[in-house]
Amino acid sequence: MKRALIIMLVALVATTTVFAQGLEETSASFPDPERTITIIVPQGAGGGTDTFARTLAAKMTEISGQNFIVENITGNSTGTGTNEVIKSEPDGYKMLMYGTYTIVGTSVGATDGASGLDFISGLTLEPFVIGVKADSQWTTLQELIDYAKANPGQVTIGNAGATGTTAVVACGLNVACGNCFNVIPANGGAELQAWVMGGHCQVGIFSQTEIVSGIKPLAFLGETRSLNENLGDVPTIVEAGYGDLTIPYGCFRGLAVPKGTPDEAKNWLADTVKKAFYSDEFQSFMAKKGYLQTFSTLADTDAYNAQLMADLQPALKAAGLVKK
């Protein structure tokens, strides 16, 4: 009896060890510690999306021990970088820093966008700010819109690029006000800053970090005040009395992989992103920049993105960015 018990115990230990080893083997198959995981940023080095991706990649490397790097592939309304990921091997080693810009790129026909991708996670929403020159005659959003409505076509409103997220916001605002603005795309946020500070263009749609001392923020395009300490006293669009305007508030960002990537890789990535996202350092980075958290993973992100795409349609149409 005693003997049988011992044999059984030994057998049990043996099987559990074997089983545990087996488990370890399957979980070790992704990622291969020798391989680097690349996050493709379809926008230029040094910009907001790039800084966000680099900070996140550094944290993911630190947490997982796996090497994450960021590569910038720019061009063709972010289509070049997006197509690069869509066409790559669906093995989880290449990810895309997906964003509202991808939806615009898809709409203009530069890429297949979300239909060629599987989501790993949704990350942030970066609300934009409506800004004017520091010594401008307008001190509130209401004054600006009233003036524009009284003088249709006289007020110029700029965005950072014809097929960027700010273009959709500017055009959405224009439609909501009965086409009272003259909308013009600049060549990047930097040029838009120079235009508004130099008085060439009266109003601009800016990201929060682009509000420098020569630019006066009129309204923050979020439902609650900005977390960015420099913009804490800027009224939200709701406070400014325009909560009913149906315009996109900012740039959504998330991570995606090519369609057909195995679930095992996607789960591992989603888990790692989650840990990095909720680390103290990354949380304080986002708070400092004033990014809102919209964390979700996998299927939830799919649903979030589908809703976002539907919501953007009127503004995209208004911006002339829907190509058949």
Next chain:
Amino acid sequence: MGDFAQGFQMVANISTLLWCAFGTVLGIILGALPGLTATMGIALVIPISYSISNTATGIGLLISVYCGAVCGASIPAILLGIPGNPNAIATVTDGQLMTKKGLAGQALGGAVIASMIGGLGSEILLVFFSPLIAKATLAFGPAEKTTLALVGLVIIASVSGKDILKGLLMGALGFVFAFLGTDPISGACRMPFANALKKTVLAGGFDMTSTLIGLYGVSQVFAELANLSKPQNTDVATNIGKVFPPFKKVLSMWQIILASLGIGTIIGAIPGTGASIAVFMAHDSASKICDASNGKLDKPGTGCLEGVFAPEVANNAVTGGALIPALSLGIPGDSATAVLIGALMINGVTPGFQLFSTNMPLVYSIFITLFIANVFMGVFQLAGIRLYPKVLLISQRILMPIVLILSFIGSYALAGASIPKGVFNVGTALFMGLVGYSMKKNGYPLAPVVLGFILGGMFEENFRKAVKLGAGTMERFVTSPICWVFTLLAVVIVVSSVLKNRKEAKANNA
């Protein structure tokens, strides 16, 4: 002064000096290899600079690579007639002619000294007049930039050589190359077979740097290949002459130096312009100054120090100029400073006017690293100066394939991780190389294509935006004094070249 002392403390350590030295040497090497560019060098060291805990040191590394690459580009431009990167495209003509005259040493030395003057001179402007220049550049809106592009375009007349018609044709060809790609206002895909091509890499249009690498580098390789059967001339290489240009000669060029310094700094400070425009403008203004000097100065374009000094002062002045709006307004002046601003932000520093009131020590530390970078650049490049001409001893049969490979690697690497885009860039370089070669072969000048290509896009984009900002009118062109000045300047340049050509024709007939 407490701020300065603090700023000095931030960079007064061995690691800053070592990183700056590493950055400058890397920059010079990348700059000197045809096809590899300054932006690429900066992209290479971004991860390193982000990981350096001391913000000032990280920025010093970026600045060093930038300065080194701009200066290093002159070496192959002078020795081989192939610019290391687009910063040296206007140095080619005079540099190459000086080498053929046996003055390679002086051209190389002169380029380094000019680069240091440009770099340090623009730093002085940056330190003392930054807020003033930054405010002035804000006056440059789309209308003003349109007229600035116009001034650049009329330079086509003076870089066309004897046949103005050929020059204009080539300028128009440059426009055609520039117009392919994404429409700047609507984002539409602008090319033949747009529906089939809009999801491919071609939709982005020709990459500017790959185009320049092709037109200057690859075409030169083809031209040299055609010469392979002729006997090789090696005696120039063994005798490079004096390295330092005579001090008196440099002094006599003070007008050219000041003009080029001003052009480089201002053009560098205007976002959306760049060194490629500044160097041609500097070279052209040097010709004008020389015309007015009653023969005291040698005419750029004939293989003289003046023609090397002007663009080399200007391209390094761009480095300081581009930092002016970056630091005082928070607006990058070019792609290199855009990366720099990103590096500052990742360290929690927001550039702009408030930087000067809240974080003066950091501003001082950036000024100091810029100074260190410029000095190191000069010292390291001069240190190797007797070595570089040895490259001419290498048989063309070995050298030219290497240059060709580097040109392709450079265009490929510009695309970053994207293989299709890299392949497209290599194709662009090869295609432009063939275009450039057939132009050279048939006596068509290269510079007008380049000016048309760079300025065509700038002219079109800004003109359309200016009209749209004016609600469909051209009002801004009439009300802006800057537009008046540039338009008049363009007229003066055209009229003076026409008059000069007539005078020369008369003299030839007589």
